[in-house]
Amino acid sequence: MTTTPTSTATSTQVSTRRAWAAVAVLSASLLVITMDMTILNIALPDMAAELRPTANQQLWIVDVYSLVLAGLLVPWAAVADRWGRRRMLLLGYAIFLVSSLLVLVADTAEAVIVLRALLGIGGAMIMPNTLSLIRVIFTDAAQRATALSIWAAVSGLGAAVGPLVGGFLLEHFSWHAAFLVNVPLMVAAIIAGLVVLPESRVEGAGRWDVTAAVLALVGMVAFVWSVKSFAKEASFTHPPALLALAIGVGALTVFVRRCLRSDSPLLDVGLFRSRPFSAGIIAALGTTFAMLAAMLLLTQWLQLVEGASPIESGIKLIPVALAGAVASLAAPPLARVVGARTVLASGLGLAGIGLLAVGLGPHEVTYPLVLTAMLLVGAGTGSLAIASAMVMMGSPEDKAGNAGALEETSYELGGTLGVAVLGSVSALVYRTHLQDSAALQQAGPEAARHAEDSLGAAVATADELGLPRLAADAGEAFTASLQVAGVAGGLLMLAVAATVFVLTPRGTDITGAAH
Numbered sequence: 001m002t003t004t005p006t007s008t009a010t011s012t013q014v015s016t017r018r019a020w021a022a023v024a025v026l027s028a029s030l031l032v033i034t035m036d037m038t039i040l041n042i043a044l045p046d047m048a049a050e051l052r053p054t055a056n057q058q059l060w061i062v063d064v065y066s067l068v069l070a071g072l073l074v075p076w077a078a079v080a081d082r083w084g085r086r087r088m089l090l091l092g093y094a095i096f097l098v099s100s101l102l103v104l105v106a107d108t109a110e111a112v113i114v115l116r117a118l119l120g121i122g123g124a125m126i127m128p129n130t131l132s133l134i135r136v137i138f139t140d141a142a143q144r145a146t147a148l149s150i151w152a153a154v155s156g157l158g159a160a161v162g163p164l165v166g167g168f169l170l171e172h173f174s175w176h177a178a179f180l181v182n183v184p185l186m187v188a189a190i191i192a193g194l195v196v197l198p199e200s201r202v203e204g205a206g207r208w209d210v211t212a213a214v215l216a217l218v219g220m221v222a223f224v225w226s227v228k229s230f231a232k233e234a235s236f237t238h239p240p241a242l243l244a245l246a247i248g249v250g251a252l253t254v255f256v257r258r259c260l261r262s263d264s265p266l267l268d269v270g271l272f273r274s275r276p277f278s279a280g281i282i283a284a285l286g287t288t289f290a291m292l293a294a295m296l297l298l299t300q301w302l303q304l305v306e307g308a309s310p311i312e313s314g315i316k317l318i319p320v321a322l323a324g325a326v327a328s329l330a331a332p333p334l335a336r337v338v339g340a341r342t343v344l345a346s347g348l349g350l351a352g353i354g355l356l357a358v359g360l361g362p363h364e365v366t367y368p369l370v371l372t373a374m375l376l377v378g379a380g381t382g383s384l385a386i387a388s389a390m391v392m393m394g395s396p397e398d399k400a401g402n403a404g405a406l407e408e409t410s411y412e413l414g415g416t417l418g419v420a421v422l423g424s425v426s427a428l429v430y431r432t433h434l435q436d437s438a439a440l441q442q443a444g445p446e447a448a449r450h451a452e453d454s455l456g457a458a459v460a461t462a463d464e465l466g467l468p469r470l471a472a473d474a475g476e477a478f479t480a481s482l483q484v485a486g487v488a489g490g491l492l493m494l495a496v497a498a499t500v501f502v503l504t505p506r507g508t509d510i511t512g513a514a515h
Helices: 016-051 055-083 085-105 109-137 141-172 182-196 210-233 239-261 269-273 275-305 310-338 340-359 367-381 384-393 397-434 438-442 445-453 455-465 468-503
Strands: none
Touching (some): 016 055, 016 085, 016 141, 016 182, 055 085, 055 210, 055 397, 085 109, 085 182, 109 141, 109 384, 109 397, 210 239, 210 397, 239 269, 269 275, 269 397, 275 340, 275 384, 275 397, 275 455, 275 468, 310 340, 310 367, 340 367, 340 384, 340 468, 384 397, 438 445, 438 468, 445 455, 455 468
């Protein structure tokens, strides 16, 4: 006979003050994780100069974190449901702390790759449990929606704070500081977590399915690696990537079938029967697909075309993050007035219009135009606080871990796919435009091939050969690629907005139940 799982922790066991303190701890720890992702991008040039990694090693330094994270989100969430969500979260904090400290003895590229993998293990323990604990602490849907809006606002700020913190640290310290900055923050998180966070686990959840966990790990890692490989090779016929894609899809198919047949599945696929849940997941997946690639291209544009330093580009992107944070906090109250479906779909549509403004704007793209468009994007993506509330509302308390893992997986997978697909499209547009450059022909065949690889390579080549026209032509080609990505991302966001509006039931109320 199957035992019905029930959670042992509810908000009735937590005072109001302690509940909101828990939100502060959970949101702050997520800020550290998101900030850490962007700091690495700033530290990478200095790290590469000292450690001299090969091109392949440098790719692994960047990619191994997301590969490990994607593979472990679902298995670790299932462990947390059975072992204890607070325990798993604190263990993730500890792994993040120790891994960051070990950078003091990391003097090779291989060592840094191992550290990044350990950080991915810790991150996979932290990210879904920040959501699942909010779900079980707040049984009142209105308070939960507010808590999730704070979580979303703080998470968005991490991407903007990262370049600023990273730039400051690298101006005064070595690249090791990009890792060591985590140490005091994680010490504070562990102490605060022990004092503030309640324990929560699912009684009667059944045994942990080792086979399903391995299938999830292999499937997600292989799938994400294949997508990244397709993007890097700029080809969808790359044999190793095709093999990895086949392995990934095969393993994930077997995983889903195993979960559907199990009385105690590692992942409750049946959660997708809830229309608000599915709409929230689609919103998260579609938004990160369009947004991450666009923001990555925009950051390069600011630094290599506009000539902004990493810190300056971070400062120029702060208004976007602030707009997103304000919109995240405003979304739940607004949803109580006009409805969750309207706020979420309208926000996604507003973000789409912002991306289209970049893509369809004047040929001469300027920062004021970009800032205006990105303010629309930031304000629009603030509606993802509603998506998180719908995901959590659409899942029972004992499935909070599953819901948190699925939402974080959708963010991770959406970003990976977006960078691969939109990044590949923009790279093709860049190369096509640059091939018409007369300065490129003057550079010689080898230098020309190097310049066609990326805008950064083109600028470096132009400096080495004394061809300022090549740098200008490359900037124009990159701007054209940015605009194409803006159009593609904007149209996708409008399609996601329409899908979410149709899928979300009329009268869905994140302060209560869907009607």
